[in-house]
Amino acid sequence: MEKTKINITDEVAIHISDMNKWFGNFHVLRDINLEVRRGERIVVCGPSGSGKSTLIRCINRLEEHQKGSIIVDGTELTTDLKNIDKIRSEVGMVFQHFNLFPHLTTLENCTLAPMWVRETPEKEATEIAMEMLEKVKIPEQAHKYPGQLSGGQQQRVAIARSLCMKPRIMLFDEVTSALDPEMIKEVLDTMIQLAEEGMTMICVTHEMGFARQVADRVIFMDDGQIVEQNEPEEFFKNPKSDRTKLFLSQILGH
Amino acid sequence: MMTKIAFVRKKEIPPSAPPITEVGLIGWLRQNLFSSWLNSILTVLSVYFIVIMLWDFIPWAYGGHWNTKSLRECLDLDPDVACFSVLTARWKQLLFGLYPAEEYWRPTLTFIFLLLAIVPILFPKFFRFFWFSIIYPGLAVWLLWGGSFWSISIVYIGLTLGALFFLTLIRRYLKNYMIAAILAFLFTAVFFLFISSPLVGLLNVILPISLPFVESLKMGGFTLSLIVGVTGIVASFPIGILLALGRQSNLPVIKMICVGFIEFIRGVPLITLLFVASVLLNYFLPPGTNFDIVLRVVIMVTLFSAAYMAEVIRGGLAGLPLGQHEASASLGLTYWQSQRLIIMPQALKISIPGIVNTFIGLFKDTTLVSIISLRDPVGLASTIRADQKWNGIYWELYVAIGLMFFIFCWGMSQYSQYLERKLKTDK
Numbered sequence: 001m002e003k004t005k006i007n008i009t010d011e012v013a014i015h016i017s018d019m020n021k022w023f024g025n026f027h028v029l030r031d032i033n034l035e036v037r038r039g040e041r042i043v044v045c046g047p048s049g050s051g052k053s054t055l056i057r058c059i060n061r062l063e064e065h066q067k068g069s070i071i072v073d074g075t076e077l078t079t080d081l082k083n084i085d086k087i088r089s090e091v092g093m094v095f096q097h098f099n100l101f102p103h104l105t106t107l108e109n110c111t112l113a114p115m116w117v118r119e120t121p122e123k124e125a126t127e128i129a130m131e132m133l134e135k136v137k138i139p140e141q142a143h144k145y146p147g148q149l150s151g152g153q154q155q156r157v158a159i160a161r162s163l164c165m166k167p168r169i170m171l172f173d174e175v176t177s178a179l180d181p182e183m184i185k186e187v188l189d190t191m192i193q194l195a196e197e198g199m200t201m202i203c204v205t206h207e208m209g210f211a212r213q214v215a216d217r218v219i220f221m222d223d224g225q226i227v228e229q230n231e232p233e234e235f236f237k238n239p240k241s242d243r244t245k246l247f248l249s250q251i252l253g254h
Numbered sequence: 255m256m257t258k259i260a261f262v263r264k265k266e267i268p269p270s271a272p273p274i275t276e277v278g279l280i281g282w283l284r285q286n287l288f289s290s291w292l293n294s295i296l297t298v299l300s301v302y303f304i305v306i307m308l309w310d311f312i313p314w315a316y317g318g319h320w321n322t323k324s325l326r327e328c329l330d331l332d333p334d335v336a337c338f339s340v341l342t343a344r345w346k347q348l349l350f351g352l353y354p355a356e357e358y359w360r361p362t363l364t365f366i367f368l369l370l371a372i373v374p375i376l377f378p379k380f381f382r383f384f385w386f387s388i389i390y391p392g393l394a395v396w397l398l399w400g401g402s403f404w405s406i407s408i409v410y411i412g413l414t415l416g417a418l419f420f421l422t423l424i425r426r427y428l429k430n431y432m433i434a435a436i437l438a439f440l441f442t443a444v445f446f447l448f449i450s451s452p453l454v455g456l457l458n459v460i461l462p463i464s465l466p467f468v469e470s471l472k473m474g475g476f477t478l479s480l481i482v483g484v485t486g487i488v489a490s491f492p493i494g495i496l497l498a499l500g501r502q503s504n505l506p507v508i509k510m511i512c513v514g515f516i517e518f519i520r521g522v523p524l525i526t527l528l529f530v531a532s533v534l535l536n537y538f539l540p541p542g543t544n545f546d547i548v549l550r551v552v553i554m555v556t557l558f559s560a561a562y563m564a565e566v567i568r569g570g571l572a573g574l575p576l577g578q579h580e581a582s583a584s585l586g587l588t589y590w591q592s593q594r595l596i597i598m599p600q601a602l603k604i605s606i607p608g609i610v611n612t613f614i615g616l617f618k619d620t621t622l623v624s625i626i627s628l629r630d631p632v633g634l635a636s637t638i639r640a641d642q643k644w645n646g647i648y649w650e651l652y653v654a655i656g657l658m659f660f661i662f663c664w665g666m667s668q669y670s671q672y673l674e675r676k677l678k679t680d681k
Contacts, residue, residue, distance in 0.1 A: 101582075102680065
């Protein structure tokens with residue numbers, strides 16, 4: 001499938017330079033340099049423990065970095081809580097385990113943040129929420145609770161919940177890893193649709209088919225470092241580093 | 255010999271009804287009462303014990319005397335049945351303590367209003383009447399203790415003015431909540447220190463509304479249990495939430511204060527705290543200060559159960575997956591928004607059984623005030639038994655007191671079960 005690249009602009013969405021992070025004594029991210037442009041779709045892969053989830057969690061400050069700088073949409077992440085809340089409201093995130101709010105209905109999950117963070121009136125927030133639920137193709141589940149939905153449906157609600165904040169950047173943290181095989185496709189289709197609409201996305205995933213189809217760039221991480229990055233075609237056909245070759249042979253080999 | 259592996263179903267098996275021994279009354283009896291030999295024997299034994307207990311209790315209670323003048327008279331009539339006459343003679347005291355008889359309507363009205371005031375809190379359907387729950391505490395204090403209507407109302411007036419002042423600052427002049435809150439606090443303090451008493455004096459002259467004053471030592475019986483119990487429950491709940499959040503806080507000083515408070519209060523028997531309230535506080539306070547004894551007891555009971563409440567709620571907080579915090583943070587909700595909208599509703603729901611347990615415990619612990627010679631129902635029971643006419647009676651009194659407490663506690667338990675069913679969202 002041919003993908004469109006016209007979306008990518010020169011505008012810098014995320015700028016990470018010389019970023020380092022430690023968990024106690026463990027050096028989990030080492031000298032990360034990364035520039036993401038508006039409209040770019042990036043897939044981050046690598047063995048478990050390589051720091052890929054931690055990397056994207058640093059972008060919305062769910063993890064704090066200790067050295068270097070992260071600038072999101074022109075705002076630098078510091079200890080200033082105002083900046084953090086601002087960035088978080090503009091960067092959507094979808095998690096491996098959905099993390100929907102179980103005490104609220106699907107619709108309430110979607111309207112909560114716009115109403116409290118953006119102070120959108122309830123009527124308008126509901127309209128946006130229904131629009132987003134239609135986009136992920138489950139408007140009929142709006143009044144059910146998350147516990148009554150299947151895993152795939154819950155994950156699509158989680159995507160809709162993020163989209164309701166009209167984010168400029170979306171982070172996906174292994175969003176299909178906790179799903180049964182027959183549900184992975186419905187979630188990936190939603191993500192592909194988003195990608196085609198030109199959303200800036202960073203996806204941590206092992207779905208190499210997805211990477212081939214939508215990514216503009218694939219980043220391979222190991223031991224807390226970016227080992228290799230390239231366009232997907234080149235990345236999969238001609239991996240340069242031995243570690244990348246080993247990794248690809250392990251996940252594509254069966 | 256080779257078996258064939260390939261198989262294709264040709265005929266569907268339709269679902270059919272279960273065997274008769276598994277459903278209905280017979281099924282239930284078989285499964286629950288007579289599932290094995292041991293189980294059957296236990297069933298028969300239990301039924302036997304229930305029967306012999308009721309065998310004696312029912313005639314004792316049913317044939318009881320209600321209208322004799324003293325225990326002696328009861329025993330002369332029939333020593334084998336209950337002598338409920340003590341309740342007939344003293345029920346007013348059990349309900350109202352030493353409250354002046356001509357003012358009994360006041361605690362009665364307060365109780366009726368209490369039932370009305372908790373409805374909007376317990377059932378969201380009636381939330382539009384929540385204003386009544388807000389004015390109820392002041393109303394109750396005025397009805398029970400009496401005095402000038404205005405000296406209670408002024409508290410509400412002062413707090414309302416303070417809140418309005420705060421809102422105006424935020425809307426019109428200031429962006430910073432902290433500074434606005436401090437200014438509003440100063441404003442309210444000035445109001446209460448300098449303006450409130452002349453204003454009350456003025457209002458008393460213009461429109462004197464007042465009830466005869468009743469002092470705290472006259473409060474007693476279930477009135478006292480309810481005053482201490484309900485105030486303790488209402489006040490310990492928010493304090494418990496704040497302590498639980500404080501204990502989880504990242505700020506070391508706040509965390510230390512909360513942990514210290516919780517561990518200290520939990521580590522000390524309630525009776526000790528009550529003694530401190532009744533005796534020791536007088537040594538520490540400047541001579542001549544009149545710090546109301548009921549208020550002191552209420553504060554101690556509140557602090558005591560707040561410490562327990564904090565631990566119960568902390569259990570609920572610990573039961574929440576980290577993902578809930580992360581999801582609400584990733585949407586841009588602030589700490590307090592996320593606590594209020596995401597974390598607390600779920601943590602409190604998990605903790606309902608523990609919270610209600612603490613409430614019930616607190617309510618029953620109010621009987622401990624009899625130790626510091628306040629006249630709650632249990633304290634009154636001793637007083638009544640000291641009376642020559644009723645000397646030697648105990649079953650009837652304590653059964654009645656127990657029954658009253660049971661009704662309240664059972665009500666709380668029933669409500670909590672209803673709430674749990676209502677908040678169930680997973681199926």
